[in-house]
Amino acid sequence: DQQVKQNSPSLSVQEGRISILNCDYTNSMFDYFLWYKKYPAEGPTFLISISSIKDKNEDGRFTVFLNKSAKHLSLHIVPSQPGDSAVYFCAASARVVTGANNLFFGTGTRLTVIP
């Protein structure tokens, strides 16, 4: 039933190294993908997005890669910083195909960046 999956509940990385967070999806109608970052007691904050017509989008230290054939996307953070420690949610929508803008979320991956 869950259409967006984040199979790693947690990830620990040394400061300065690369963090790679993974996400898989099952619905082929998804055409827009987003990553959100969430700190405790706060709402999710938009981080970066990618349209299905692209395979890569970069914004500073954050890069999202999309592999449509594998229905897989990943978020790379380079270099990782202690302030990046948070829960990261992958989300998807089928807004072009269905006109609906509601987001489908994964269960999140807790990233811990060790100083």
Add this chain to the structure above:
Amino acid sequence: EAGVTQFPSHSVIEKGQTVTLRCDPISGHDNLYWYRRVMGKEIKFLLHFVKESKQDESGMPNNRFLAERTGGTYSTLKVQPAELEDSGVYFCASSPGTSGAGEQYFGPGTRLTVT
């Protein structure tokens, strides 16, 4: 510019009681969404308003939930009568009407505990 605000931040009620959650979107945002996260699970879509109209309420779990957005500004989500399984964090999000990027801006959430 003020972000999305939600009230209350936390509510504890007994089974069978009524609770009303409020969301104030970012000023000028026509789109308003409600989501819910049950403990440890994914954030799930409940419904979407465009101005005062319900665009999509496919995620509403049952008729104990009633959402309104009178005047197209703030929104309320009423749960009546509350059940134990309604416990979770209720997030509200908003986006501008002509958003091409599709990201939604989330509030801090209301943590609802039904005992």
